[in-house]
Amino acid sequence: MADHIILVENPTxxxxxxxxxxxxxxKDYLSKPEYSSTGRSLRVLNLCRSYRYLSVGYYCSLLAEARRHRVIPSVRxxxxxxxxSIYSLDIEDLDDHVQQVLGKPRPGFTATAFELDICFGQCAAKELQDLARQLFDAFRSPLLRVEFRLQGKWRIATIKALHLQSLSPDQEEMFLGALSGYLNRRWRQPRARNNYRYDLAILHNPKEAMPPSNPKALQQFIKIGRECGVNVELIEKKDYGRLAEFDALFIRETTGIDHYTYQFAKKAESEGMVVIDDPDSILKCTNKVYLDELLRTHRIRTPKTVIVRRDNLDRVDSEIPYPIVLKIPDGSFSRGVFKVNDRAELLDSAGKLFKSSDLVLAQEFLYTEFDWRVGILNKTPLFVCQYFMSKEHWQIYNHEPGQERGVRAGDSKTFRVEDAPEIVVKTALKAAGLIGNGFYGVDLKQTAKGIVVIEINDNPNIDHGIEDAILKDELYRTLIEDFVWRLERKRGK
Structure with missing residues (x-):
């Protein structure tokens, strides 16, 4: 196989x-096994017709990253x-450059807005070539259209991805020339900026029905943080503008890509802050399609899984027997998960899920009385819990309508790490290590066939009275001290 491939949605x-x-x-890249098993040296150029969230183009980049292929554009x-609101964080430093170039007097030029097309960092305007390269370094997408507007001074107004089928003949010529140059260059990653300090912000939502930490746990973080010399402050969505006042960010709110929690994580990282959940962990953990591909690539056992598209829905039940579990790729806390018992239910539930995602996960149903969860920080296990299924239900959380007290959760039991089955802890460590060195919760089932990893959570629960039942204050202290260690490492101490 070649060292690079070009993905198109329509061969024409x-x-x-x-x-x-x-x-x-x-569709071949998404489904054919030869692309799943290709080594990490493969470069993938994604030229699909759409990159919108959960589109085929989005999934091509997502699975490329799970396969450790070097893809542009990345999901990030x-x-x-x-x-x-997200990408403006990355162009603040470029606006001064824009003004320097465009602010120069030019005879006959009276426009207050214009657009620039960029192909692999190349553009037609020589005076903007350096800016085009910088924009490509910040947003490594094959084709970009940048709009500049005069608003007191020249600024970057919008940045959008262009698509191959929309190019004019002149643009196609520029694209092909830039493509040739790109394919002959070494892969480069943009450099990150760093900054340093010692105040910790905890992002939470007091109105969230099922937050990752209950109020008593949040108060423990504040108390233990101060004992460790760290000022801990609870912040909310409205405090986005204050984020740069802090040195570190700990997200204790359910994360999502299409959600302001990702925006907070991205801004914190751009400010050089220590952040948990970091943006990459959010990207990797919030999508079950990515996780399934990642775990299978590294031979970690998962439930038998089929990635379902509209064109292979009819064949799902020939590969997985009923009951089948259908999952929306970015659900959390058992939301967007359905158990179907026959073809009618399969078609009905899948039809609903396809309204928000081009791909859906179908998995074999593995019932157990409880799930294991191993909490892991910086590749070290912190706690192990058993979460039991909700009463008369097949999941830990019961979201079914008609309940008297909203969402109902099952019981739980917390263990010392050394008292938990060694194979459970080792499997969890291997799985979490594929994501990074942040704070993760690995959910596993103990079956007759062995340990099966269900998912990896990027912001696992720390609730007072549950996850801290064994370590007590030491759990909070360990997390706070990890932030301190990361901050001091940034300072070179």
């Missing part, structure tokens, strides 16, 4: 007069470009 997008390069249909770039 790669025109007959284009160079003879290894072009692959997106796609999410950064999706909302100006």
């Amino acid at each position: 997008d790669w025109k007959a007069n284009f160079p003879n390069l290894p072009v692959v249909a997106a 770039t796609l999410n950064d470009l999706s909302r100006k």
Whole structure:
């Protein structure tokens, strides 16, 4: 196989007069096993027609990262470009450069807005070439359209991804020239900025029905933090503008890519802060399609899983027997998860899920009385819990309508790490190590066939009276001291 491939949604997008390069249909990349088993040296150029959240183009980049392929655009770039509130964090330093270039007097130029197209960091305007390269370094997407506006001074107004099928003949010529140069360059990653300090912000939502930490746990973080010399302050969504006042951010609110928690994590990272959950962990953990591919690639046992598209829905029950569990890729706390018992239920539930995602996960149903969860910080196990199924229900959390007191959860039991089954802890450590060195909760089932990993959570619960039942204050102290260690490492101490 070539060292690079080009993904297109429709083979006709790669025109007959284009160079003879290894072009692959997106659906083949998503489904054919030879692409799943290819080594990490493969470079993937995603030229799909849409990069919107949970589209086929989005999933191509998502699974490429799970397979350790080197892909552009990355999922992180796609999410950064999706909302100006996120990508504006990355262009603040570039606006001065824009003014320096565009603010120079030019005879006959009276426009107050114009657009610039960028192909792999190349553009047609020589005076903007350095800026085009910097924008490509910040947003590594093959084709970008940047709009500049005069608002007192020249600024970058919007940045959008362009798509191959929308190019004019002149743009196609520029694209092909830039593509040739790109394919002959070494892969580079943009450099991160760093900053240092010692105040910890905990992002929470007092109105969240099922937060990762209950109020008593949050108060313990404040108390123990001060004992460790760290000022801990609870912040909310409205405090986004204050984020740069702090040195570190701990997210204790349910995370999501299409959610302000990701925006907080991205801004914190751009400010050089220590942040848990970091943006990459949120990206990797919140999507079950990515996690399934990642775990299988590294031979970690998971439930038998089929990635379902509209064109293979009819064949799902020939691969997985009923009952089948259907999952929306970015659900949390058992939300967006359905158990179907026959074909009618399969078609009905899948149809509902396809309204928000081009791909759905179908998994074999593995009933156990409880799930294991191993809490892991910086590749070290902190706690082990058993979470029992909700009464007369097949999940830990029962979201079914008609309950008297809203969401109902099952009981739990906490263990010392050394008292938990060694295989459970070892499997959890291996799985979490694939994500990073942050704070993760690995959910596992103990079955007759062995240990099965269900998912990896990027912001696992720490509730007073449950996860801290064994370690007590030491659990909070360990987390606070980890922030201190990360901050001091940034300072070179």
